[in-house]
Amino acid sequence: MKIQYLLYMAAALSFTSCNDAFLDRSPQSLNDETFWKSVSDLKTFANAFYNTLPGGVTNLGDEDSDNQIPFVPNSFLWGQYTVPTEGSDDGRWTKASWQNIRQLNYFMTHYKRVNASEEEMNPYVAEIRFFRALEYFEKIQTFGDVPWLESELTIDSEELYGNKMPRNEVAKKIVQDLEFAVEWLPEKGKEENNRLNKDIARHVMARVCLNEGTYYKYHKELGYDADVVGLLQKAADATDALIASSHYEIYKTGHPETDYYNLFVMEDKSSLKEAILYIDYATALREHNACHWLRNAKSGWSKDFADCFLYTDGKPASATSKAHVRNKTMAEEAQDRDPRFKQLILTGDAPYTMTVDGGMTFITKDEDFVRADCPSGYWVRKYFTPDPSQDIEAKGTIDGIAYRYAETLLVNAEAKAELGTITQEDLDKTINQLRKRVGMPDLKLAIGFVDSDWPNWGYDLSPLLQEIRRERRVELAGEGFRFADLKRWKAGKLLENSQTYMGKYVKGEDGQFHQTVIYENYASPEKARKWDDKMYLYPIPTGELQRNPNLLPQNPGW
Template identity: 60%
Template sequence: MKLKYMIYMSTALLTTGCNDAFLERAPQSLNDQTFWSTANDLKTYANGFYGLIPAGVSNLDDTNSDTQVPNSINTFLWGQYTVPTEGGAWSQSNWSTIRNLNYFMTHYQNAQGTEAEINTYVGEIRFFRALLYFDKIKTLGDVPWLDKDLNVDSEELYGPKTARNEVAKKIIEDLDFAIRWLPEAGSEEANRLNKDIARHVKARICLHEGTYYKYHTELKYTSEADGLLQQAVEASNALIISGKYEIYNTGHPESDYHNLFTMDDKSNLKEAILYIDYIEDKRMHNMSHGTLEANAGFSKDFVDCILYDDGLPKGVTTQPTTDNTIAEEMAGRDPRFSQLIKNDAYLTDEEKEKANYDDNYVDKFHLTGYHTIKGYIPDLPSGYYVEFTDGIAYRYAETLLINAEAKAELKTLTQDDLDNTINELRDRAGMPHLKIEVGFTDPNWPDYGYTLSPILQEIRRERRVELAGEGFRFDDLRRWKAGHLLDNVMTYVGKKLSNGKYAIVYPNYTNDDLSYQEGKSRKWDDKMYLYPIATGELQRNPQLLPQNPGW
């Protein structure tokens, strides 16, 4: 299914996109006496929220994690974030979009049309509300659940927070409604949502909350974890058994993963549950060029986690594991390595000469030496926002990863399940299959602070590699209660240099021996699993107290 992302709203409403100009315009500017009369009015109103769907061109969205390293310190991860007086994650604009969605919910009932016609657009609105509320509970934990539009006199503006698990139930109710009433995939009107998109998002949310409740035992929601994980299984199973989706695989493991992201036209790509149709001179993006001067790159920790082509990790394989150059590191590795990280095949002669590539490819634009090439097209014309390769908002590979992880958490995973999920991804990469009995113990498996089965360790590794740069990793660390993994210095340094030391991205914070500069450190604090509420909001509404833990 595609989404053109063109401006196609009525001028009576607003242009697409999630921006402050959009959020500040009140829906009351509509003529409520005449507007809410037909199903087409509902459709027109719903158009305004399609900008909430991911743009589908992510390759540098894990710089807030242990996978990628930004050029400057992330103040939140380095303990320098202070509680805002106003705004932050609780800003007015963050709530305004929910208010505009709820405005629909309190005005649509007078529209004329069949139940199916009306509820198609109610399903769209409730899908978008689910997206926004999921972001809120990930960021803030307990938040007020609001399901109608409010005004300055509404008592609900000064009401208490709703427990996170109760908000999650409301989110799932919204998605279940969307799944019931949205069209089947393939029968929807062009550029609109369908049932499978809602199923995929439901599977994502249920996995997230199910694992969050399982590992964050302080919340006392552990008893709800399995039920959520089972819902993740059921929602992802529906996509798998439909036969509509498949992993892009032409039998060229050396290039298929990379080509998935660089192919121009994704309209027939079965791995795309929802693709985004970019169009030359109408809507363009910067996915490839954005990597050229991003001042960011993959971390040494991420590179070391990538398997060798015998299916074994660095700490177990009998293959050479030297890392003096990228070429040495890349030799004999999972082919996704060479399709994720810039190497000889993607360097111009000028770059090779400038960087003495084989010895020390690190410069001011690629501070870790591990420069992402996900979505990178070397022969694009110069300039910014000149690209129109289609994006992927929701990818079937994630569906398979959700399914495998949820079943492993429930201890129902079988070899057949692995072959239908993880091993579909391994097949594309030309990698050995993952076995239910893993067959090795990796001395470098992350220490999560709790016992984890070998199969879950490997499923988590597969997820990290397959989805690298797409913005999932920080959420994964939070739901697994694994923020302390960010304390590892190798999560913010880069490749080994010709002098035997590592590329240090933050020289004012880290010494050559990888120790901290005096008075500066990166130490995870469990309060960082959530962001704080602005103090001004707490003063205006004491019922929002207490502040999020630790803040």
């Protein structure tokens, strides 16, 4: 499926106004007397929301987690975030952040003015409800309980001052929207060019259900235990359907040392069967900066992330039969590791720059990996290419992947493992497809080893789930999943590990290896990073609470 640039459609439906009050006005520039006349009007309205889909070229999406380290400390994770007085203070609870929901609900209130059958209208209603589900999923991940709004609002609407709905009830509404989308969107291959289909809705529903099912399981203080099994089963069922469809497969060409890397840097992804939804980029139409900016991003992987890779025998450092040196040169660290190590982390084997005539430069001195543009020393290689045609500021045209089949497989394996129903056949259809791409040994139900370095989650976890979580961490690294994963697993304490904000070891003038310190001000034990459970949610701005006491109480701890 090819989603091209649709911002011109959004421009045709300008819903902005100059009043900054929260959800206070109906769309101003759409003429209700002339617009709602045909099914094509519904299609045109829906077009405006296609630019809210993921861009699909995210590579530094884990800077708010234990995977990546931004040059400037993340204020939220370092306990320096203060409760905003107004939504505009940080942009998370602003008119703009709720505007899409207002516009989507405006459609839901008006679309029946069109004189057409359900069969004609509902595919576009399904698109609108899909986009509303995306908006609300982001809301509950950020704030937990939020008001559920599903109708047109005016300045006199009582709903503007309504109560928050419990998170699990909002999640049920999200699932209902996505189930409607699955019912009414066309089958893959039957959709109009550039539009949604059932499979995309199934994938997003599986993502939502896994997130919420595991969040409720591990955040027992919420008291939502009764919802866990049903949500996890929906995640398993939706991904089972995608797997059984045979529409998708993991990209591999028999080159385990390069296939994972090449998946992301191939320019044309229109025929990529690993993409449930690909995003088309093209010169002068839609371009990005994902390839170029990694060279000066002032960011990199953490030492903790580099250490999490298995060895080529399928075992971690504490159990491997391979020689391993984790705290010395890059070449020694990368030796005999899961091939994704070198495909995610720049080593001396891969070019750092390339000229038009094919000349290449490499980082040849180990100490040169650590520099201002990558203070951790572990350069992000996902979506990075030195190809001079892509290595131009904001002129990248490598296509993106908004929703990737690899995530589908990971959701399936984790949901079934959490349910206790997973079989070896399930692992072979899911995790082991990812491992085959890179030539790693299969994952077995009986793990066969104990890793003394398994994370301490704060609760008992089976060896199988430990390894499924490791696989997810590596496969989806940098794509923006990790902090949400830590939150749903109630694993914020892992961010207290100093290795999550420290870099690689480099040989000093004394001949000894010393670890790179990124944040000098936080290098001493008394200034180490501390996790506070209130950070599982963001606070609601105090100004909103004052205007609407029904939003009280404030989120816990804030």
